[in-house]
Amino acid sequence: MKMILLIAPLLALGCLTAGLYGMLHNQISYTVSPDYFHQFKFIQFRIDPAWQNRWGASLVGWHASWWMGLLIGIVIVPIGTIVPGTRPYVVAVLRAYGVVALTALVIGLGALAYAYATVDPTTVGVVTRFEHPITDPVAFMRAGTMHNFSYLGGLLGIATGAYWLTLERRWSAAMNRPARRKS
16 A cells, blocks of 8 residues: 555656756756757747747756656656565665666767767758747757757656566665575
8 A cells, every 4th residue: 555655656767867957968958959959849849038048948948858757757667566575675766767867868969979979060950949040950850869868868768767676676685685605
């Protein structure tokens, strides 16, 4: 019965983790291309002009990613029940959320590094969003690549988070195993 009462708070913590991840992620991508936000994301998310800065980028990050926490939690929370005990279960699920976020960050940064290596003025043509010209299409495409691959990272993070939970289960079992006597 206790475990059922934990589902909603753990899903909420998954949403919080994903939303905070999105806010941090957008600080990186805003650094790469403010244009990506000013000509695309701020318009897409209807951000008030007074907030069209780093704060607005964080707001976009929150809105664009909190829901991924729900999707991630729907998978991670039930898998976490393989870890015995209420407290170890909660801790394992929270760690798994961290593993998911780290996976998304590594994949997003890897995609950004790849974009820096492959996207240049010769590979990018004219770019527009919402009929607004993009002043730095190379940076715009690099930031966009990071954004797109970070969603993939979140989905792959579900697998790494689930694997992490199996490791937590094994460690828990190993810690509770009685010591062997030497003959």
